[in-house]
Amino acid sequence: MANTGKYKPVTHVIFDMDGLLLDTEDIYTRVFQELVTPYGKTFDWTIKAKMMGMKPQQGASYLIQTLDLPMTEEHYHEWTTKRYAELMPTAELLPGAEKVVRHLHKHKVPIGLSTGSDVEKFNTKTTNHREFFKLFDPLVTCGSDLEVKHGKPHADAFLVPATRFPDKPNPAQCLAFEDSPNGVDSALNAGMQVVMVPHPNLDRSLCTNGTLVLNSLEDFRPEEFGLPAYAS
The missing domain is CATH 1.10.150.240 (Putative phosphatase; domain 2)
Known part of the structure; x- marks a missing residue:
């Protein structure tokens, strides 16, 4: 679908996990x-x-x-x-998480995951959501991935998954989703636009750097970034 012009169009999406997709x-x-x-x-x-x-x-x-x-x-x-x-x-999936991820997957938009967890903690957290997390490729567990030299707010957490998409997109073609200030800065440092969905208890003065800040993933409109819109 054509971009609405509000934000730069993207072709790939990279999600954080904790506090964004999963209520941990x-x-x-x-x-x-x-x-x-x-x-x-x-x-x-x-x-x-x-x-x-x-x-x-x-x-x-x-x-x-x-x-x-x-x-x-x-x-x-x-x-x-x-x-x-x-x-x-x-831990349960947060509101809107399943909708946006399955929508993008259905429309063959490449979606990756970058979590600060190591492999062991990732497996523990996703115990009841195995099928859902199989939708992400690449899936980077920063806590144990040797290519992720530095944690957020350094750019590694988003640059590494970007290089693992088969077509290796320019980071500017990727849209990041985050809930934390460190995560937002990591995505920005990687040269990406970032949608921030902060926890209700997070000080809103720390939520000013995101390209777009939402109260819930349910409020996301894919077409604003040139992605396929939800069916009306």
Whole structure:
């Protein structure tokens, strides 16, 4: 379909996962608060906003240093991995996620996924959504992918999946979807337009960099970026 002229037309789409497609952010908040409570600390959205999109190693180091936690990174990873295994399989798809992804797939728009998770955590989170996540190709798990040298906000998380589309599009031809400030900056640093769909609790002053900011994926209009419109 012809582009409406509002934004630059794109040919490929790359999605983040946590907090955008899959409702995992509230689970993360619960796990981190459980982790820091014994030390009299509070895990709030100021800290969370900084951690969103980081590779696991980055996140561990940042949280321990920021809250001055008397624990090793090894303890952090062991404890959180156990809780993730218990809670993450319950994560549900967020409103609009299935609609937009299946629509783009149906119209043969190349769609990729870039998640900050490693392979193990990705498999845990997607336990009940295996068929859905098979729609993405490429699928990059930044937490364990050796080509992703630097986590968000560096460009690697979006440049790497762009190179893995068979036709290797210019990054400017790719539209990124993100929920975190770090993720938005990563996509922008990669030279892409980015649709931001932030969590309701995220400070809106941190949501100004996206090409387009929406309250929900349900509000996305593909034709604004030259993609096939939904059937009326």
